[in-house]
Each structure stands twice: as structure tokens, then as C-alpha cells.
Amino acid sequence: MSVLPLIDTCPKSMEYGPCGGVGFDGSCEVDAAHRCAFLHRPTVPWTGLDRSTEVAPAPRTAAAARTLDALGTRPWVVADLPARALSVASIDRCAAILSGEVDAVLAGDAGSARVQFPPAYRAHLLQSRGLRVWTGLNMRDRNRVAIEGELAALAVEGVAGVHCVTGDHTRTGHRPDAAPVFDLDSTEAAALARAAGHAVSVAASPAAPPTDRRAARLREKIRAGADVCFVNHAGGAAPVRRFIEEAGDGIRYIPCVPVVVDHASADLLESFTTLVLPEDFLERVRRSRDPRAEGISLAVEMAREMLAVPGVVGVNLSGGREGAEESFAEALAEIARRLR
């Protein structure tokens, strides 16, 4: 058993791990030959300022206050931004399709394109086209000083929320030549984003080992400053309900709903080996004579089931595929329309 400090044994230098990419066999997402460094250790308690017991909460940006006031008054529909990386034209086209249809787009980390416009610039492009932005911020590519700069710019831009993730390692994805940073992890980033006045979201992966400690880890993120939890694909509404019951209140939940509208997007989702989808979900799309219509119907059905779970304030329509950006944007808009 390793006696090194966790940050020296985790390839992402995480202090408050584990990440959501732990394999079902306990292997490390970055190096399958090794076990995740956190598996045999108890949940790491948050040692910074405990925001969950704050008597006089720190001020929020006006946009964050609007988000927090609105969440819970009606179901929110957030959609992954399907736009092509580094393309203003693609952002424009997707924004035109999604504007007025979804409550916000989640513009964040992308497995298919490690090089993206800087988060605050992308948020500005989208918001100036009428789309509310929930910015995803990963810790792979920027140190804490650069993250602080992004958070300040995002506060000026007035984004709806900031989604703090540790992010995939550079060894995965198409830019293994880049040095990974991981100066902070998602929990530490949540604290920083909260201090900057943002509405802060974090991710939880109930289906990833150690499944019996995922709720406890989320509670530490709440103490660090998280307001909202995006729940990754865990197999449908029933597992999400169980996770929320275990994790408890003190945070609002927005579960992810998979959007699969063709064989290629089914294959892509299947390649993410740590995601759990309801049994037969992908096969129903593949077997259908009209995969797009079937995928949209399945997403609407699952979203409604998720929204019926106590504690859930919205859904995140999750999907997209390189080369089919606008087609995906149209599917996301169609699902959002049906959910209204």
C-alpha cells in the first residue's frame, strides 16, 4: 500500500478525490494498471471555510443571485453546448437554434477538443447572442492564478453559474503533448468560485467506485461552497433518487439526461466506459427505424422521470457529436420544447 501523500499518488494531484473516472474494477482513469489512490482511504474532509454553516453568506454576483432565486421555482433545462471548438460561426449557429429554448447552455470541458476558446471569452460570445451560460471550468489546463482570472472575468460577464470539474488528464484526449496542471481539484475550485460570488456547481458520479462514498464526497463539496450538483449518468431516475436520498439536502440537483439521436452518437456514448445508462437505452435507439425520433422521445421520458425526483430542480441534456453540431442543437431544442 502506498504511503505517499494522495496528491503524489494521484496523476491529477487531487487532494479531495476521487475523480469521477474511477473504473468499475477500481482502476485509475489515467493509468489502468494502477488502482485509484483514494479507494482504500476514507473520504477526505474539506478543511477550508465551511460554507454550509455560514451565518453571513458572502455576496453573490447579480447573475448568480438570479440563478439561485430561479432554481426551484420551475424546472430548468440546461443543455450541453454542441458547437464546434474554436469556431465563432458554429457558436453563432448553435446559439441561434438554442436561444429561447433552453434555460442555459453548459459550455465546458470537451473530450473531443482539448483546445477551446478561453471560458470567459466563449461565455461572452454566447451571452451576447442571447444564450445564458453555465460555464464549465476544468483544472487541467490552468493554475490557480489563471483560474482566478477566469472567475473574475466570468463574474464581469455575469454567467448563470460556474461548473467546477477537475477534468480529464491530458494523457487522455487528443493533446497528450500538453503538460497537465491540476494545481487545484474540483472541490478547491468550488471554494474559489464561491468566493468570487458565483453560483457554483459540481459533478457527482454515483455509479463510479467507491459508490458507497460518493454521497459523502458530495457533502464535502457542499461544505466547500457548491450550490448545485450535476449528477452524471447513473442508470436512470431510480439510482439518482437513491443517491439524492443518501446525499441529502443543502444542494440542488440537476441530473444529466443522455441525448442519443443516431448510431454514431450511441457508439460514442458507449465508449465512455464509466457511464451507466438504463438497460436497453442505446439498443432502443439503434433498433428504431427512426433513431432520432426514438432518442428524442427517450430523453424526454427520462427527463420527466428525473424532474419528478425530490430535490431535482432541472435536467442537463447531455450529448453531442463532432460533425453533427447543429443537428444536435436542434434535437436539444426539440427536447426542451417538449419539456416546457
Ligand code: SF4
Ligand atoms: S482514478 Fe482519478 S482520483 Fe483516482 S488516482 Fe486516478 S486520477 Fe486520481
